[in-house]
Amino acid sequence: MRQHILPEATALSAAGQFADALALLTPLVGENACPEDAEHADALNLAAMCAMGAGRPAQAQALWLRCMQAKPDFADAYLGLGAMLATLNQLAEAAEVYGQLAALRPHDADVHSNRGLVLHRLGRHDAAETAYRTALALRPDHVDAHYNLGIVLHEQRRLDEAQAAYRAALAANPQFAKAHNNLGNLLRECGRIEDAEEAYRQALLAHPQYPEALNNLGALYRSLVRLAEAELACRLALQIRPAYAEALNNLGCVLTELKRLPEAESAYRQTLALRPAFADAHYNLGCVLHAMDQPVDAEAAYREALRLAPNRVEAANNLGCALLAQARLPDALAAFQHALTLRDDIAETHFNIGSIVKELGELEQAEAAYRRALALRPDYGDAKFRLATLLISMGRFEEGFLLYECRYEMVGFAHHATQSMLQCPRWRGEPLAGKSLLVWQEDGLGDMLQFGRYLRLLKAQGAAHVAFACTAPLQRLFTEVDGVDAVLSHDEAAARAGAFDCWTSLLSAPLYLGTTPDTIPPALRVALEPSRVEHWRARLASLGAGHRVGLVWKGNPKHHNDAHRSLPSLNTLAPLWSVPGVKFVSLQKGAGEDEALSFPASLPILPLGADLADFTDTAALISQLDLLICVDTSTAHLAASLCKPCWVLLPARDVDWRWMHERDDSPWYPGTVRLFRRGLDEPWLAVAERVRQACAAWFGA
Structure with a gap:
């Protein structure tokens, strides 16, 4: 009977009919161990394989253990049990079984190679390396042993040895696509870009439908700024494997560099739909959202990246940037300080801390932070420029203006282009x-x-x-x-x-010329054109009697800090309307100019901005005013140069260095300029109220 059951069961198993084969074998092997198990070792082994194939791993393990107990030298049982345990990720148990098998078959290279795989997965790199080298000593052309030894050595950063192992695998099998791909990764890490590209190409010649190699080639092209080729490689990888999260993430990076930000955002969101715990994709999404001026959403992405990868210092730093964009300075400072606990040698983090503590009035801390950034990266132009303006604003002109010359070294500055022009x-x-x-x-x-x-x-x-x-x-x-x-x-x-x-x-x-705060030369002497003075005197006569106060409430909208320095609207100055005996004149040109035109006729404001041809005109008009109230813009300097009283409303953030720190006057315009500084959490209306009170006192109202 046995001689008929085994062939029939073997045939069923080969056809994938594992349950039927197992049912056929069960009467022969029984439910429990018995004295005849040694005679039925091959049947027990076949039944165990069928049980595994039928999705009954516990039954399979019990059958293999019976086989091994009845016949300890039956190697096929160890081989089957070891493979199943490895598949089930029961790695410690699998390693023990493979160890027993290696003792039974010490000259079987495949056994040592498979044992190496399990040991590697357990993180036992030295033991895995020994197993692979044992396999190679037995069979020098063992392709898998060379390849897997290369992976172990690669992970240990023994790059020369890893490269030799990959090349040995390829010598044994030149069509081994995975070995070409891994060799490409290693060569790229070593900076051998052309050789890496060739390795990826060889991988694709051996296996044209190889998405990993295409994705790696796309990443390499991205690093070379060959972005069109990079995009194509990523999209080809995704055609082969649409749910390939790494390729989608890589495509997002390429689209980001191509400035196609909405497409990049879509790629990252598709990545995260496939793999919600992909920390890199959350980080990359944050970068794109930040670039699209969505700091709140960027913050959420960075926080998720940090939750998944708490030591990702770039995410901690960028979280600080997103919070800074929301004007949440204490929160941003905390994020940057946390980034320093992860890694304290990132110049950008020290620079960002310097920028925040400067806004918080901690000037010595800001100076120290900028200097630390420069110590880490001496060519850090932004840090040198910020340190320069900080020192000038602190009255330390000699070093400040010397550092300010760095603007000629900074490629993004117009000054850099002047030198070649x-x-x-x-x-x-x-x-x-x-x-x-x-x-x-x-x-x-x-x-x-x-x-x-x-x-x-x-x-x-x-x-x-x-x-x-x-x-x-x-x-x-x-x-x-x-x-x-x-x-x-x-x-x-x-x-x-x-x-x-x-x-x-x-x-x-x-x-x-060696200027110090004590040797600032007198202001520019502006010559007035009599005919224009007379013209504006006649125009202002329509206001009637009263004090004449000029207003400028917005600067150039293209200025980097305009969002902070310009007032939201002319209405922000509404507290001034109640000062008795004052007539207002709008000198506003460009942005905001039309607001004065639409004011109620009952309000004493004369809109003249549209009629000002140039600064000669503006100077003549200012000469006929009693006072100019303005935001930080060029008109303030013109009025001050004319020795006309000028009150300047300064923003809470990123105050221009020329106005110095913690003073309400200016050594550049002594006795002429008065500064009204906005507090960090102070509304502009509150500043306007302070100006109203000063105005009332000034005019004795």
Whole structure:
């Protein structure tokens, strides 16, 4: 009977009819161990394999154990049980069975190779390496042993040995796609990009429908900024395996670099739908949302990334950035400080801390943070620039203005481009006697009005000819400025630059002329055009008797800090309307200008912004006012240069360095400028109320 059952059961098993085969074998092997088990070892082994195939692992294990107990040298039982336990992730038990099998078959290379796999999965790298090397000593061309040894060595960062193992696997089987792919990963880590690309290509030649190799090739192309090829590789990987989370995440990274942010967001969200616990995808999604100006959603993504990967320092740092974008300074500071506990050598984190504590008024801490960022990365332009402006605002002009020259090293700054545009040397403080000097406007209108005071000092250095290149709104005004021999447009100056001995920027003058807070030269002297003065005197006569106060409530909307420095609307200044005997004049141009036009006729405000042609016009109008109240914009510098009382409303965040710290006056405009600083949590209306009270006291109302 036995001779008929075994062949029939074997045939059923081979056909995948495991339950039928097991039912056929059960009468032969019985339910429990018996003295005949040794004679039925092959039947027990076959029954165990059928039980496993039928999804009955406990029964399979019991049958193999009976077989092994009845016949301890029956190697096939150890082999089957070891494989099943490894499949069920019962790795310690599998390792023990493979150890017993290796003792039974010490010369079987496959046994040692399989034992190495289990030991590797247990994290026992040394033991796994020994098992693989034993297999290779028995069979030097064992492809899997070479390949898996390469993986163990790769994980231990023994890269030269790992590379040799992968290459040995490929020597034994040149079509081994996985070995080509892993070799590509290793070569990329070693910086051998061209060799890595070739390895991935060989993997795809051996196995064209290999999504991992395509994804890795896409990542390599992304690192080379070959973004079109990177996108194609990722999409091909996804065609083969649509639910490939790594490829979707990689595609999102490529789309991010292509600035196709909504598509990148979609790719990351698809990734997370497939694998909600993918920390990298949460982090990447946060980066895209932050770039799309969605800091609240970015915060949530970063927090999830940190929950899944608590030591991900980039996520901690970027969480701080998202909180900073929401003006939640204490929360942002806490996030950055947490990032430092994870890793304290990231220059960006120290820079961000410096920026926050500066806003919180902790200037010495800000200085220390910026200096730490620069110690970690001496070429960190933003940190050097922020340290420069911090020191200037603290009155430490010598080091501050020296560091401020870093703007010529920063590729994103207009100043960096000026050097290659102008075909003459940059002045660095050399004697100017007898030389021609081109003064080039690189900065804003307000900067030129504030630092225009240095033109006469440059001329006084003995310069034979001083030409000032500036934008159209300044040209008529600076024609009459002391020390200026010629006013040019930028195009004219650039074309003639080679004829000058040197060029400079007005904001470099304080450094090379040795300015300190005690030696700031007098403000720019602005010449008034009598005809324009008379014109504006006549226009203002329509207001009737009363004090005339000019208003400017918005700056250039393209300014990096405009969201903080400009007022929401003219209505923000409503407390001023109650000051008796005051007539208001709008000097607002551009953004916000139309607000004055739509004010009720009952309100004494005269909208003149649209009629101001340039700064010469504006100067003539300001000369007829009693006071200018404005936000931090160029008009403040013009009024102060005219020695007209000027009250400047300063924002709570990112106050410009020129207004210094913790003072309500300005050494650049002594006796003329009064500063009203907004507190961190103070509404603009509260600032306007303080201005109203000052205005009432000023005019004795």
